[in-house]
Amino acid sequence: xxxxxxxxxxxxxxxxxxxxxxxxxxxxxxxxxxxxxxxxxxxxxxxxxxxxxxxxxxxxxxxxxxxxxxxxxxxxxxxxxxxxxxxxxxxxxxxxxxxxxxxxxxxxxxxxxxxxxxxxxxxxxxxxxxxxxxxxxxxxxxxxxxxxxxxxxxxxxxxxxxxxxxxxxxxxxxxxxxxxxxxxxxxxxxxxxxxxxxxxxxxxxxxxxxxxxxxxxxxxxxxxxxxxxxxxxxxxxxxxxxxxxxxxxxxxxxxxxxxxxxxxxxxxxxxxxxxxxxxxxxxxxx
Amino acid sequence: xxxxxxxxxxxxxxxxxxxxxxxxxxxxxxxxxxxxxxxxxxxxxxxxxxxxxxxxxxxxxxxxxxxxxxxxxxxxxxxxxxxxxxxxxxxxxxxxxxxxxxxxxxxxxxxxxxxxxxxxxxxxxxxxxxxxxxxxxxxxxxxxxxxxxxxxxxxxxxxxxxxxxxxxxxxxxxxxxxxxxxxxxxxxxxxxxxxxxxxxxxxxxxxxxxxxxxxxxxxxxxxxxxxxxxxxxxxxxxxxxxxxxxxxxxxxxxxxxxxxxxxxxxxxxxxxxxxxxxxxxxxxxxxxxxxxxxxxxxxxxxxxxxxxxxxxxxxx
Amino acid sequence: xxxxxxxxxxxxxxxxxxxxxxxxxxxxxxxxxxxxxxxxxxxxxxxxxxxxxxxxxxxxxxxxxxxxxxxxxxxxxxxxxxxxxxxxxxxxxxxxxxxxxxxxxxxxxxxxxxxxxxxxxxxxxxxxxxxxxxxxxxxxxxxxxxxxxxxxxxxxxxxxxxxxxxxxxxxxxxxxxxxxxxxxxxxxxxxxxxxxxxxxxxxxxxxxxxxxxxxxxxxxxxxxxxxxxxxxxxxxxxxxxxxxxxxxxxxxxxxxxxxxxxxxxx
Numbered sequence: 097x098x099x100x101x102x103x104x105x106x107x108x109x110x111x112x113x114x115x116x117x118x119x120x121x122x123x124x125x126x127x128x129x130x131x132x133x134x135x136x137x138x139x140x141x142x143x144x145x146x147x148x149x150x151x152x153x154x155x156x157x158x159x160x161x162x163x164x165x166x167x168x169x170x171x172x173x174x175x176x177x178x179x180x181x182x183x184x185x186x187x188x189x190x191x192x193x194x195x196x197x198x199x200x201x202x203x204x205x206x207x208x209x210x211x212x213x214x215x216x217x218x219x220x221x222x223x224x225x226x227x228x229x230x231x232x233x234x235x236x237x238x239x240x241x242x243x244x245x246x247x248x249x250x251x252x253x254x255x256x257x258x259x260x261x262x263x264x265x266x267x268x269x270x271x272x273x274x275x276x277x278x279x280x281x282x283x284x285x286x287x288x289x290x291x292x293x294x295x296x297x298x299x300x301x302x303x304x305x306x307x308x309x310x311x312x313x314x315x316x317x318x319x320x321x322x323x324x325x326x327x328x329x330x331x332x333x334x335x336x337x338x339x340x341x342x343x344x345x346x347x348x349x350x351x352x353x354x355x356x357x358x359x360x361x362x363x364x365x366x367x368x369x370x371x372x373x374x375x376x377x378x379x380x381x382x
Numbered sequence: 383x384x385x386x387x388x389x390x391x392x393x394x395x396x397x398x399x400x401x402x403x404x405x406x407x408x409x410x411x412x413x414x415x416x417x418x419x420x421x422x423x424x425x426x427x428x429x430x431x432x433x434x435x436x437x438x439x440x441x442x443x444x445x446x447x448x449x450x451x452x453x454x455x456x457x458x459x460x461x462x463x464x465x466x467x468x469x470x471x472x473x474x475x476x477x478x479x480x481x482x483x484x485x486x487x488x489x490x491x492x493x494x495x496x497x498x499x500x501x502x503x504x505x506x507x508x509x510x511x512x513x514x515x516x517x518x519x520x521x522x523x524x525x526x527x528x529x530x531x532x533x534x535x536x537x538x539x540x541x542x543x544x545x546x547x548x549x550x551x552x553x554x555x556x557x558x559x560x561x562x563x564x565x566x567x568x569x570x571x572x573x574x575x576x577x578x579x580x581x582x583x584x585x586x587x588x589x590x591x592x593x594x595x596x597x598x599x600x601x602x603x604x605x606x607x608x609x610x611x612x613x614x615x616x617x618x619x620x621x622x623x624x625x626x627x628x629x630x631x632x633x634x635x636x637x638x639x640x641x642x643x644x645x646x647x648x649x650x651x652x653x654x655x656x657x658x659x660x661x662x663x664x665x666x667x668x669x670x671x672x673x674x675x676x677x678x679x680x681x682x683x684x685x686x687x688x689x690x691x692x693x694x695x696x697x698x
Numbered sequence: 699x700x701x702x703x704x705x706x707x708x709x710x711x712x713x714x715x716x717x718x719x720x721x722x723x724x725x726x727x728x729x730x731x732x733x734x735x736x737x738x739x740x741x742x743x744x745x746x747x748x749x750x751x752x753x754x755x756x757x758x759x760x761x762x763x764x765x766x767x768x769x770x771x772x773x774x775x776x777x778x779x780x781x782x783x784x785x786x787x788x789x790x791x792x793x794x795x796x797x798x799x800x801x802x803x804x805x806x807x808x809x810x811x812x813x814x815x816x817x818x819x820x821x822x823x824x825x826x827x828x829x830x831x832x833x834x835x836x837x838x839x840x841x842x843x844x845x846x847x848x849x850x851x852x853x854x855x856x857x858x859x860x861x862x863x864x865x866x867x868x869x870x871x872x873x874x875x876x877x878x879x880x881x882x883x884x885x886x887x888x889x890x891x892x893x894x895x896x897x898x899x900x901x902x903x904x905x906x907x908x909x910x911x912x913x914x915x916x917x918x919x920x921x922x923x924x925x926x927x928x929x930x931x932x933x934x935x936x937x938x939x940x941x942x943x944x945x946x947x948x949x950x951x952x953x954x955x956x957x958x959x960x961x962x963x964x
Contacts, residue, residue, distance in 0.1 A: 137875075147880075158893075299732045303736045309740060447961045461960060468798055475793065497708070
């Protein structure tokens with residue numbers, strides 16, 4: 097359908113735009129379906145998320161018990177539990193780990209086939225990643241949160257804006273994460289073997305993204321620098337702080353606005369790097 | 383050397399029945415195979431995809447346990463005596479490597495000497511022979527990952543032979559190879575077979591391998607042996623005939639017949655005729671033809687094994 | 699003896715293979731240390747917010763972390779790659795291994811021995827050494843024996859966990875990352891005083907599965923502290939026994955896994 101829209105000259109100026117939206121939608125759908133086939137792995141992964149949820153939650157609650165005012169870094173026990181369990185649910189939605197497809201395709205030379213398509217690789221991979229995230233949201237998010245709610249008192253959002261803000265924050269985090277993964281993978285254009293950068297990313301994104309512990313347990317100045325100077329806290333820390341209502345409404349919105357800034361920056365960077373790489377490929381003949 | 387008695391292997395497969403329910407179904411991959419292979423025999427083991435070739439090979443090499451029946455290789459029972467057996471057999475899986483991907487071929491061979499505990503002198507002698515016959519010298523120092531498929535297969539063959547196995551199992555050894563590499567592999571195996579001290583069992587989809595190498599052909603389909611004997615016996619059984627093709631100076635006279643042969647085709651304005659030899663010998667047919675018409679050229683064509691086997695497969 | 703030489707040859711071959719990618723090898727060597735560094739840093743960060751976690755001070759907690767890290771790093775390097783079994787089953791590498799005249803498990807481990815994880819083991823033992831120095835241990839011959847044995851037995855125990863959870867792939871090829879709930883999850887569990895966990899969760903992991911005897915009980919015995927959960931102090935010496943039991947179970951599970959594989963194929 098959309099192919100005909102694109103190739104036949106149309107009078108309506110909206111035609112090509114509608115066509116590319118349809119194509120983008122179709123790519124999202126294919127990303128979704130691809131993950132939908134790994135049903136058993138989804139189940140296994142959820143189990144693992146829940147086990148790690150228990151481990152992290154018990155440890156953080158023990159920290160809260162000994163902390164001054166039982167409020168380590170300004171979180172009460174319920175907020176900490178929400179932080180951990182929502183984090184376990186979001187882990188495979190944001191998808192910080194495991195994506196090496198671009199690097200693999202560059203290494204094997206399959207990327208040449210992607211460059212022949214009418215849609216650029218950044219757009220195509222972004223759509224597929226959004227499909228993956230959507231699948232993750234529907235299958236992987238609820239179970240850890242439910243397990244957490246059964247075994248621990250969780251923080252219930254007090255402000256109505258928190259829930260839509262959380263949704264926006266997740267969407268932005270997915271895009272930022274995609275941009276980061278794309279840049280890390282794209283180093284393969286220059287290095288041939290992207291294993292090193294991928295390893296650094298895997299290490300750094302978990303700790304500095306806020307998965308293992310809330311970053312606010314670190315010294316204040318360091319956290320501020322991290323938040324403003326790197327996209328990492330925008331991956332998990334921001335959405336988790338939003339749902340745990342760690343800050344007042346204004347700070348929350350400011351943090352999400354910061355995410356928006358990072359999302360735009362990362363996508364622009366990914367596009368720029370891709371164009372540079374393509375020019376290099378053309379010059380060197382692959 | 384190899385004995386199989388009523389060998390069976392069942393697999394349980396889950397079949398989708400509705401959205402979430404799965405049904406269990408038992409499929410017999412190998413369904414009562416009895417074979418006996420003597421020392422020094424070269425046996426081709428063929429069949430369509432999914433016929434049970436690989437499953438049989440896996441039971442013979444100790445990878446899979448039979449569901450029922452007995453199997454013995456070199457007088458050993460493969461699964462319980464797997465490591466003992468491994469020292470006495472060689473295995474080449476066409477699509478899986480026994481070599482070390484990142485190391486030069488030479489080092490893979492040196493490693494295998496340790497793995498199979500071969501005395502250095504024996505190892506060196508066998509390696510020398512393989513190097514000569516398979517032309518390994520030009521890529522002995524190349525990491526395996528950089529070898530072409532044909533070079534790698536020559537390496538695999540060497541790897542499987544360095545411990546002097548009594549039986550060599552080859553699972554599709556020529557798959558994906560170019561014509562030259564195929565020839566190299568075939569003539570090497572033919573030489574190996576001619577020496578007579580290695581029993582050779584090979585599965586293949588390329589029947590030229592069989593024609594070149596194997597005096598005995600076992601055809602398996604749906605887990606059962608449908609033919610066991612020489613290639614000639616297969617032709618006899620399925621009525622495939624040799625034929626006589628002749629280029630004539632003039633068309634055949636009307637009503638011409640050759641005793642014991644059937645006129646199968648007349649082409650090139652009657653100047654080329656093909657007779658199928660039913661009961662006549664080639665000599666008698668040629669004599670009869672030459673006596674009747676001037677013959678420019680003639681040839682006796684062997685029956686095409688591909689035809690016979692494809693007829694065999696489609697008879698299911 | 700000949701078999702041992704074969705294993706040595708397989709191991710050295712793997713080291714040479716890894717060294718053929720020099721740049722990646724170095725990056726991964728240091729990257730792997732990074733993982734353990736972060737584990738230890740996490741503990742330090744948590745103690746910034748509180749003087750005691752589960753009734754233990756930072757010095758005491760680091761001893762627990764040290765035993766756990768050293769043992770885990772050791773197991774992860776020697777045996778951790780067994781979690782690739784899923785791939786081995788799927789690609790048929792396991793078949794190729796099964797037609798060689800050596801047992802399958804040591805072959806698989808040595809064929810893919812991750813030398814790049816070596817530095818991590820060193821780091822784990824350094825942390826353990828610093829932790830021992832930071833605590834005022836009243837040394838007795840029994841305690842000297844225990845500090846020598848505890849990290850090694852932790853290694854044996856984690857190795858057993860790696861093998862057991864990887865064996866799951868024999869029955870369930872699509873088991874995905876479920877094994878890491880017990881391997882990496884087990885490491886996280888043993889990195890903290892087990893008094894922090896809720897009782898049913900603790901009973902399951904610490905006592906039923908034995909993770910409590912890996913680092914926590916030996917650390918208590920070394921420190922001469924009473925167990926707030928009430929186990930007597932000699933239970934610290936149970937760590938070799940628990941590791942042995944785990945190893946036997948792992949062996950049985952692996953063997954029956956191989957038997958299952960032989961009867962079903964992939």
